[in-house]
Amino acid sequence: MSERLVTFPHMGEYWIAFETLVRELGATPLVPPRMTKHTLELGARHSPEFVCVPFKYNLGNFIESLEAGATVIGQAGGGCRFGYYAEVQEAILKDLGYEFELVNLTSSWSVGEFIADFKRIAPGASTLRIARAFAIAYRKAKALEAIEDRVRKSVGFEVERGAHDRVVSRFHQRLRDASGFRDTARLEETTLGELGAIPLDKPEQPLRVGVVGELYVLMEPFANHNLERRLAEHGIEVHRFVTLTSLIEHGIRSRPHVRKLLGDADPWVKYHLGADGTESVAMTWKLMQDGFDGMAHLKPFGCMPEVSAMSVLQRISREHTFPILFVSYDAQTAETGIRTRIEAFADMLAMRARGRTSA
Amino acid sequence: MRKAYLGVDIGSISTKAAVIDEAGEIVASSYLWTEGNPIGAVKRVLSELEGQLAAADDVRVVAVGTTGSARELIGSVLGAQVVKNEITAHAMGTLSLHPDVRTIFEIGGQDSKIIILRDGVPVDYAMNTLCAAGTGSFLSSQSRRLGIPVEEFGDYALRSTRPTKIAGRCTVFAESDLVHKAQIGYAIEDIVAGLCNAIVSNYLNNVGKGKEIEPPIVFQGGVSKNVGVVEAFKRLTGHDVLVDEIGHLMGAVGIALLAQSSGAEGDFDFAVREFEFQTMGDECGGCANNCEVVYVLRDGEFLDGWGARCGTGIERARVSASAR
Ligand code: SF4
Numbered sequence A: 001m002s003e004r005l006v007t008f009p010h011m012g013e014y015w016i017a018f019e020t021l022v023r024e025l026g027a028t029p030l031v032p033p034r035m036t037k038h039t040l041e042l043g044a045r046h047s048p049e050f051v052c053v054p055f056k057y058n059l060g061n062f063i064e065s066l067e068a069g070a071t072v073i074g075q076a077g078g079g080c081r082f083g084y085y086a087e088v089q090e091a092i093l094k095d096l097g098y099e100f101e102l103v104n105l106t107s108s109w110s111v112g113e114f115i116a117d118f119k120r121i122a123p124g125a126s127t128l129r130i131a132r133a134f135a136i137a138y139r140k141a142k143a144l145e146a147i148e149d150r151v152r153k154s155v156g157f158e159v160e161r162g163a164h165d166r167v168v169s170r171f172h173q174r175l176r177d178a179s180g181f182r183d184t185a186r187l188e189e190t191t192l193g194e195l196g197a198i199p200l201d202k203p204e205q206p207l208r209v210g211v212v213g214e215l216y217v218l219m220e221p222f223a224n225h226n227l228e229r230r231l232a233e234h235g236i237e238v239h240r241f242v243t244l245t246s247l248i249e250h251g252i253r254s255r256p257h258v259r260k261l262l263g264d265a266d267p268w269v270k271y272h273l274g275a276d277g278t279e280s281v282a283m284t285w286k287l288m289q290d291g292f293d294g295m296a297h298l299k300p301f302g303c304m305p306e307v308s309a310m311s312v313l314q315r316i317s318r319e320h321t322f323p324i325l326f327v328s329y330d331a332q333t334a335e336t337g338i339r340t341r342i343e344a345f346a347d348m349l350a351m352r353a354r355g356r357t358s359a
Numbered sequence B: 001m002r003k004a005y006l007g008v009d010i011g012s013i014s015t016k017a018a019v020i021d022e023a024g025e026i027v028a029s030s031y032l033w034t035e036g037n038p039i040g041a042v043k044r045v046l047s048e049l050e051g052q053l054a055a056a057d058d059v060r061v062v063a064v065g066t067t068g069s070a071r072e073l074i075g076s077v078l079g080a081q082v083v084k085n086e087i088t089a090h091a092m093g094t095l096s097l098h099p100d101v102r103t104i105f106e107i108g109g110q111d112s113k114i115i116i117l118r119d120g121v122p123v124d125y126a127m128n129t130l131c132a133a134g135t136g137s138f139l140s141s142q143s144r145r146l147g148i149p150v151e152e153f154g155d156y157a158l159r160s161t162r163p164t165k166i167a168g169r170c171t172v173f174a175e176s177d178l179v180h181k182a183q184i185g186y187a188i189e190d191i192v193a194g195l196c197n198a199i200v201s202n203y204l205n206n207v208g209k210g211k212e213i214e215p216p217i218v219f220q221g222g223v224s225k226n227v228g229v230v231e232a233f234k235r236l237t238g239h240d241v242l243v244d245e246i247g248h249l250m251g252a253v254g255i256a257l258l259a260q261s262s263g264a265e266g267d268f269d270f271a272v273r274e275f276e277f278q279t280m281g282d283e284c285g286g287c288a289n290n291c292e293v294v295y296v297l298r299d300g301e302f303l304d305g306w307g308a309r310c311g312t313g314i315e316r317a318r319v320s321a322s323a324r
């Protein structure tokens, strides 16, 4: 076989960390082409109709990458049905006639298996090399998250439109090239400094909204129609707590984490809802008590864990008159409808806040 | 000179406009069919308003707001100070008339919505743009099928003593159920009343699902003119349901109020309708997203564009506009 070209699904800007991971393992990464409508069309055309939308996006990424010459696909496990994604996608792609190897980074989280999977991505890599590659990629993911967290909270208040985006796109470029831990840490620090220097017009007590829901639509702006940014643009500080590294950390310490979530979600949820469902409830309940102005709950259409969470959230919203914007995404979700709803939601929060201060 | 504010609410079916003075009183208003041509409809609305204002003494429009599905397009055409979604606009307009309103039902020609308010502030809302079963177009198509003018529909319903049960979940089922009931000889009054019930229960089970519906309730939109549906709402919610003579203008009044409270002012001139506006659509083709970019030309010059996911789409539209 010719050169091994390793690809992976897109999710937000994490491709920078995935690319580093593959490179540090000693293999050649192939970053999937930028996500477009075409990606989704491709994925949807070859997916079972009723499968949730993250599956379709992933499949679209894989097809585009395979067309670009990828020979190895890394897919992650976790979630609920998400656990079976890799097998089904492998079968579909093989039926389409592609030749490739699919490495399923399973959800078992045993260190031994993990290392074995990585050795399949990069045969011949030593355990030490794998550990180092993972650690560097992890550090880059952390840096991405720190920057994005800051941007979510301040971009809605920038005086000059586009100031944040300029800093961020330079950051992405440099993060790609960052060679190790120290380089990444320094880049993170200087970028936070640059972001901090951007002139803001921010009120003393800005509106604050938390974003919760299913991990993929939360973290992929293309799939959620840029919901976080659109909220922010209405003068809102946007908070999100689910990130790739938080998921990995919680995956490793899954049992104590779920116990803590159930504690936070008390009295609303007694049993774990699966995937991110319990976290959606726990987070909402907590942020409401912290005085947040509202929440946005995002889910793929038909996503079971989040459907369960949603019915609880609706009760919280009703009983505590706490505004929650519910958005459900499928392959046909229309952009204009979402924009109108986000705008109405933001207006509603602003009016409520004004009512509070004048009362 | 008195300052005034123009609000325009342009939906796919009808276009509504209102001019309010500084006290929030309506000094001119207009209501007509959009007929698939929002720009044409707005021009007609403007000439009607100008005629009405000529009779009033010396009012000048200092700010414009637009809402409804064509709000962005018309916002650019009119140089609006405020462009806002119809939920906020309707809530503001209705509050100006009923400061204590807690629930707003709205059923229009092709969509429906519900807004929940508490203490004069919207706290929850939902809208339905997908299912036709709960909207005015379903009602008018069924009235045609039964051979009754839609204006008389409500009176038929009121004469019924025993409304027929019609499956209201879905247009297709409702339609076949209705045909069936008509064939086996149910009285037409009872079928019409059943249909009104079906629309209302469809509405309450869809957009109204999970919402805390409390009085005072205000019912708006084209379908609110149908007394049969109003009665069905009263029966099924167990509350009184208010319908205003000017309920159809609430979106326009609301957006005019928002234009006023924005504090922004500009030079608005009714002569804007003498310009030639042209809307164009193009696929950007800049990348695989192939965004459908819609843009508008004023006297052949690029004015504004929408639908592009990035700046490239608008730039390309601008270039192809000037190349024309
Ligand atoms: S968590 Fe939701 S989106 Fe993810 S696999 Fe399960 S059903 Fe699909």
Ligand code: SF4
Binding pocket: B284, B285, B286, B287, B288, B289, B290, B291, B308, B309, B310, B311, B312, B313, B314
């Ligand atoms: S507008 Fe931007 S995103 Fe859309 S097709 Fe053009 S280049 Fe691509």
